[in-house]
Amino acid sequence: MATRAALCWRHVAVFAAALLAAAAVVVAGDPGKIGICHGRVGSNLPPPAAAAALLRQNGITKARLFLPDPAVLPAFAAAGIDLMVGVPNENLTFLSAAGPDGALRWLQSAVLAHAPADRVRYLAVGNEVLYNNQFYAPHLVPAMHNLHAALVSLGLGDKVKVSSAHASSVLASSYPPSAGAFDAASLDVLRPMLRFIADTGAPFMVNTYPFISYVNDPVNVQLGYALFGAGAPAVSDGALVYTNMFDATVDALAAALDREGFGAVPIAVTETGWPTAGHPAATPQNAAAYNAKIVERVARGAGTPRRPGVPVEVFLFDLYDEDGKPGAEFERHFGIFRADGSKAYNINFA
Template sequence: MATRSALRLLCHVLLAVAVAAATGDDRGKIGICHGRVGGNLPAPQDAEALLRQNGVTKARLFLPDPAVLPAFAAAGARGRGAVAAVRVLAHAPAARVRYLAAGNEVLYGDRSYAPSLVPAMRNLHAPLAAMGLEGSVRVSSAHASSVLAAGAFDPAALPVLRPMLRFLADTGAPFMVNAYPFISYANDPDNVPLDYALFGAGAAPVRDGALAYTNLFDATVDALVAALEKEGFGGVPVAVTETGWPTAGHPAATPQNAAAYNAEGGRRAAWAR
């Protein structure tokens, strides 16, 4: 199968998110998302024990919880946080932090915070530079895949995206995207076959000129690469920060389908370039 980006995989996702190591080669790195919004959540120490038991050394933390950061650092987890630089580094060694994310899917739905997004990213980067960490801890922001529109960026998002892309290019940070083929299938099952969303072996290829795609995940990542190229930022790497398949709440949300998607999605979801 030919793709524009050739999917040069540098890190892999299992279940939720790829989080790269602080140093060294990013290929083959497995990570998880850890949030504190919900019920019946394990204590940070129990979550840390699960990481150790399963050999997970990468995590994405959504809050600068002073109870969570030391526990995950003690587990040897290196990660990406959607939190302020100083608050993170006060509780976790800089060597354990690879990325700081300003918000999550700020350009999806209510965009009232959108004008503040790039200034917030610059404000996160400034103390890192002052501490001499700008080369090891990068600043970015994760986007919903809906930021795309037919192989290009949504025109309504461009006033924010263009200065952001310049910032990412200048600082060597990746463009982060949360990719969920399940959502595309659930919203439009007549035009998105289940096999195509699930990496099914029987999925009919979808062709785009000389390119052919046998699954929606590859097509989504390649569309993002194409959108970056159209804006003149083809050198900005792409990171898939969330992916997965649910196990309940929809007829196709079964443990069997989740296992099938996550097994292959974990192998593919990646730095795309």
């Protein structure tokens, strides 16, 4: 996760044709179940088997791992956890140049040697490459192609979806949602990537944090709007009405996808959450309110104003606090559970 520029919204018209296109969207994973990210940048994290057991005890059967950790993969797979496995940015240059055969060797040694294929749902190739890792940008799409070709050679091309997680700042325009447009400087990478995920049935992955939008621009982003607050002033966008920033962010991405001709590509939120310390708005009460609303929306398959009836697959960040994370103090306090397995605040995942 990285700091994002604040997202704000104004009034413009939105067209009914975009709604019709969105209605055909099919989500690649199981959007009816919440997932949780398991970051590992901490000094006091429980062992992987304990983390996997904690997920199952709370009815959670999906997790995002940021790298193919050979200790975590078998523990989570043995517990029956479906996995989104991250391909680290630093591996992209090799995977880009190695061709399908080299990607196959990497896939077999780094992932499939530690977790059976039937537990792997996604490969998230790189994380926020277009936000702060431009060195890797030219290697992103070739690496995705090579990994997909490797999966096809194993008969897994339809089962394991290959995509890449982006920061919300991949949008140059997000205000209002119907004006959503991708950053022009990234289009040389994004357009072939969008063609690839459209052709292979993978989702567009995004990490989005209304908390950070509020922190960066509290004048224009009200706390209630970021928190799904019932009293937050609604934002009108033509015929559509937005009562929270989460919907507005997802729909700005949907509009950007429409603008590029890929309106049928589903959106998966691969990170979102609320911290419990490190800022006046980072409290256990606010974290409980935000994450509980996300869980409730996922459970009932809620769509968004632009894509009504189209569920959004979501992974909450984070399983535990990570005391080794760089950046602002709040970055180290997104944990939903404490190291002893108790909840940091009251939340029900049923």
